[in-house]
Structures are given as C-alpha cells and as structure tokens.
Amino acid sequence: MMLASYATAPTIILDLALMAILIIVAFSIVRMRSLFAIVMLQGVYSLVSAAWFVSLDAVDVAFTEAAVGAGVSTVLMLAAMLLANRKSDPVPISKQIAPLLVVIFAGLAMFYAIGDMPAYGDVNSPANTGVGMDYIDRTTKEIHIPNVVTAVLASYRGYDTFGEAVVIFSAGLGVLLLLGLNGNAGRWTASPSGQNIYPPMAPSANSRLSVSSDNSKSVTSSAVKEPSSSTTRKSKRKRFKDKGNN
Amino acid sequence: MLSLLLDQYNYAVVIILMMTGLYVVFASRNLIKKLVGLSIFQTSVFLLYITIGKVSGGQPPIVESHGSDHANSETLLFASIGEVDSVAQSSSEVLYSNPLPHVLILTAIVVGVATLAIGLSLVVRVREVYGTIEEDKIEEYDRIYYKEILERQ
Known part of the structure; x- marks a missing residue:
C-alpha cells in the first residue's frame, strides 16, 4: 500500500485539482439562475470529468464523455433552452429545506458505506481481480486487437452494445414523435374539452371566436366563457346520460 | 477516518x-x-x-503489441517493462486498469x-x-x- 501511494504521487496533485474543480463547478451550478450559464457549466463539468477519466486510465470513456457528454448533450440542452426562458425563477428557502435534508441523509448513509469499499487504486480489490482482468489476458489470444475496451464492447458484450443501439434508436424515435413527426412542431396547444391549459383562464375555442368578432377584449374571461361553458355542460350531461343508459 | x-x-x-x-x-x-x-x-x-x-501505477487497458505476432500473450505482457514502476506480484508485469x-x-x-x-x-x-x-x-x-x-x- 505504501508503494501504491508512492507510485501515484505525481498524478495525485492533478487528481486533487480536478476533483476540486468538479466540486466548485457543481456547487456553482446549484447557485446559478441563468440557464445559459448552467448549461455551459454542465459542459465544463463533463469536460473536467473527462480529464479525470484520462488520469484514471479510462481513455475510451474520456473521449466518449468529451464528445457525447460535453459536446452533444450541451448542444441538445442549448437547443432546448432557446425555446424556453433564459432565467430560472428563484426557489424559496422553505422549498429547499426538505431536499437538503434528504440529500444530507442520503450522503451520510453513503459516507457510512465508504468503509466497506476497496482502497483507491487497490490492485487486489474484488473488482480488479475478477472477470475484468481476465478480459485482458483473453483479448490478445481471442480477439487479436490491442484495445481491450473495444474488444469487450464489440465482441464479448456485443449483445449489450446491440441493446444500446436499440435504446438510442427508440430514443430518437421518441424525440421525433414528441417534437412532431408531422411537421406540426411548435404549433401544438393542449385544449382538452375545448379549454386551453395555457394561458390559464383562457376562453375556449368557440368563445374566443366571439371575442374577436365583437372586438370587446376588455370583457372578463369568465363573462365570455358563460355561453360556451353552459353548452359543454349540457353536452356532457347528455353524454353521461348515454353512458348511464348503456 | x-x-x-x-x-x-x-x-x-x-x-x-x-x-x-x-x-x-x-x-x-x-x-x-x-x-x-x-x-x-x-x-x-x-x-x-x-x-x-x-489500479495504481496501471496503464490504460490497451495491450501494446510489437510486430505482427500478437497471438502470443507472453511477449505482450512483458513488452514494456521499463515504463511502469510496478506494484504487482512480479515486477516484470505490465499493470492495466x-x-x-x-x-x-x-x-x-x-x-x-x-x-x-x-x-x-x-x-x-x-x-x-x-x-x-x-x-x-x-x-x-x-x-x-x-x-x-x-x-x-
């Protein structure tokens, strides 16, 4: 164990610096309200964690995280952010206490469990002596490519990667369906039973027509709604009666 | 603690x-x-x-091969001894994470x-x-x- 800590001595400073940057970035995301800054800091967080992945010998993970985590998800978030407000509303203190307590208790429980974990960089930990190291020996004989991670990803766990591709496909399909495969994106409003959810207290479709024809925009929404709501009430009663008969 | x-x-x-x-x-x-x-x-x-x-002192899990003979894992494992200050059981083995x-x-x-x-x-x-x-x-x-x-x- 003494030898192990000696071997990591030069990189330990780098590791500690990266950890400190990660914590600072995460805490500043908590404090910030500007969505643009939050999204950008998320990209910074991904990039710094990618740097730490390099230090942790996970080079494949590092460049995937840098490309996908810091690149693609930042672009996705910016694209979604452009369609929404740029600033988040402040959260009152009274609504922050319960999440804080939950997080503190969960964190303490996990700190309690740290004692059972293997030491950082332990060669003989259960995780590092089992099947993982077996892959290194087998890859050179069986797959004949130098990169063990690629060999495991594409060959030993090929079905896993196939499942991953299915997940990405269904996610892309879901995004297309959610955002309007029929070219109707951005023009969709929810009006179940003829009443808009947003803006609230809005008149229903029929009464909005009557407002525009009368040019009486100062009329309160409740007054405008009167006729249409009565008709819908009648029709609903009718429907209920039909159901009752059935 | x-x-x-x-x-x-x-x-x-x-x-x-x-x-x-x-x-x-x-x-x-x-x-x-x-x-x-x-x-x-x-x-x-x-x-x-x-x-x-x-793994402390380990390398990224990319097995270094020299030449076209990559079927022999023994030569691969003993390929680059000098680069790692090893903490393994035998000092001549390359450690991978x-x-x-x-x-x-x-x-x-x-x-x-x-x-x-x-x-x-x-x-x-x-x-x-x-x-x-x-x-x-x-x-x-x-x-x-x-x-x-x-x-x-």
Missing part, C-alpha cells in the same frame, strides 16, 4: 458530487436545471465506477444522452403547452384548469 482520507478519498468526492446533482434535481423548480442536475448525478456515478476500476467498468460506463454515457434527449423534448412540449418550464407555474395552471373542469360538471 484516517483511512477514508488517505485511501478512499475518491469515494468521498464522488459522493459529494452525486449529492450535489441530486440536490439540483430535487430542489430546483426549473425543468432544464433539473435535467442538468440529473446529468451531473449521472457523471458522478460514472466517476464512481471508473475510480473503482483504477480494469477494462470492465470502462465498457459498462461507455454504454451508460450513450444511454444517458438518449434519456437526456427524451427529457429535453418533453421539456419542449411542456413549454409549448404551458408556456413555461417552471414547475410552480405548471402546477398552478393545472390547478386552475382542473378547478374549472370540476366547476363545469
């Missing part, structure tokens, strides 16, 4: 990051900020797995982006319908809407 500071400090850092992400998910009422918190939480879980697979967590996390990163894309498109739809992405306002509009529906019946 001392061993936590010397040997297991990586877990402490990862837990702090994880709980920060979880707090953002719980406490923030803005949907995009919630998703940012979720991705911080995710990245912290990735860090947890990768730190478990780290555990590749298995790397593979699992590679899959997890890509799946994480897929779920993030779905979440963001849900946010866009919520914005289209409600005109806001603040949870408090959404709940308020819902309350007004359902109240009116109830009044009509």
Whole structure:
C-alpha cells in the first residue's frame, strides 16, 4: 500500500485539482439562475470529468464523455433552452429545506458505506481481480486487437452494445414523435374539452371566436366563457346520460 | 477516518458530487436545471465506477503489441517493462486498469444522452403547452384548469 501511494504521487496533485474543480463547478451550478450559464457549466463539468477519466486510465470513456457528454448533450440542452426562458425563477428557502435534508441523509448513509469499499487504486480489490482482468489476458489470444475496451464492447458484450443501439434508436424515435413527426412542431396547444391549459383562464375555442368578432377584449374571461361553458355542460350531461343508459 | 482520507478519498468526492446533482434535481423548480442536475448525478456515478476500476501505477487497458505476432500473450505482457514502476506480484508485469467498468460506463454515457434527449423534448412540449418550464407555474395552471373542469360538471 505504501508503494501504491508512492507510485501515484505525481498524478495525485492533478487528481486533487480536478476533483476540486468538479466540486466548485457543481456547487456553482446549484447557485446559478441563468440557464445559459448552467448549461455551459454542465459542459465544463463533463469536460473536467473527462480529464479525470484520462488520469484514471479510462481513455475510451474520456473521449466518449468529451464528445457525447460535453459536446452533444450541451448542444441538445442549448437547443432546448432557446425555446424556453433564459432565467430560472428563484426557489424559496422553505422549498429547499426538505431536499437538503434528504440529500444530507442520503450522503451520510453513503459516507457510512465508504468503509466497506476497496482502497483507491487497490490492485487486489474484488473488482480488479475478477472477470475484468481476465478480459485482458483473453483479448490478445481471442480477439487479436490491442484495445481491450473495444474488444469487450464489440465482441464479448456485443449483445449489450446491440441493446444500446436499440435504446438510442427508440430514443430518437421518441424525440421525433414528441417534437412532431408531422411537421406540426411548435404549433401544438393542449385544449382538452375545448379549454386551453395555457394561458390559464383562457376562453375556449368557440368563445374566443366571439371575442374577436365583437372586438370587446376588455370583457372578463369568465363573462365570455358563460355561453360556451353552459353548452359543454349540457353536452356532457347528455353524454353521461348515454353512458348511464348503456 | 484516517483511512477514508488517505485511501478512499475518491469515494468521498464522488459522493459529494452525486449529492450535489441530486440536490439540483430535487430542489430546483426549473425543468432544464433539473435535467442538468440529473446529468451531473449521472457523471458522478460514472466517476464512481471508473475510480473503482483504477489500479495504481496501471496503464490504460490497451495491450501494446510489437510486430505482427500478437497471438502470443507472453511477449505482450512483458513488452514494456521499463515504463511502469510496478506494484504487482512480479515486477516484470505490465499493470492495466480494469477494462470492465470502462465498457459498462461507455454504454451508460450513450444511454444517458438518449434519456437526456427524451427529457429535453418533453421539456419542449411542456413549454409549448404551458408556456413555461417552471414547475410552480405548471402546477398552478393545472390547478386552475382542473378547478374549472370540476366547476363545469
């Protein structure tokens, strides 16, 4: 164990610096309200964690995280952010206490469990002596490519990667369906039973027509709604009666 | 407690990051900020797995081959002795970090982006319908809407 800590001595400073940057970035995301800054800091967080992945010998993970985590998800978030407000509303203190307590208790429980974990960089930990190291020996004989991670990803766990591709496909399909495969994106409003959810207290479709024809925009929404709501009430009663008969 | 500071400090850092992400998910009422918190939480879980697979003095799990003879693993294992100050049982063996967590996390990163894309498109739809992405306002509009529906019946 003494030898192990000696071997990591030069990189330990780098590791500690990266950890400190990660914590600072995460805490500043908590404090910030500007969505643009939050999204950008998320990209910074991904990039710094990618740097730490390099230090942790996970080079494949590092460049995937840098490309996908810091690149693609930042672009996705910016694209979604452009369609929404740029600033988040402040959260009152009274609504922050319960999440804080939950997080503190969960964190303490996990700190309690740290004692059972293997030491950082332990060669003989259960995780590092089992099947993982077996892959290194087998890859050179069986797959004949130098990169063990690629060999495991594409060959030993090929079905896993196939499942991953299915997940990405269904996610892309879901995004297309959610955002309007029929070219109707951005023009969709929810009006179940003829009443808009947003803006609230809005008149229903029929009464909005009557407002525009009368040019009486100062009329309160409740007054405008009167006729249409009565008709819908009648029709609903009718429907209920039909159901009752059935 | 001392061993936590010397040997297991990586877990402490990862837990702090994880709980920060979880707090953002719980406490923030803005949907995009919630998703940012979720991705911080995710990245912290990735860090947890990768730190478990780290081996002190190890190399990235890319087996160095010299020449075309890559069938013989013995030559590969003894190829680059001088570069590593080894802590293994025999000092002549190249140490590699555990590749298995790397593979699992590679899959997890890509799946994480897929779920993030779905979440963001849900946010866009919520914005289209409600005109806001603040949870408090959404709940308020819902309350007004359902109240009116109830009044009509």
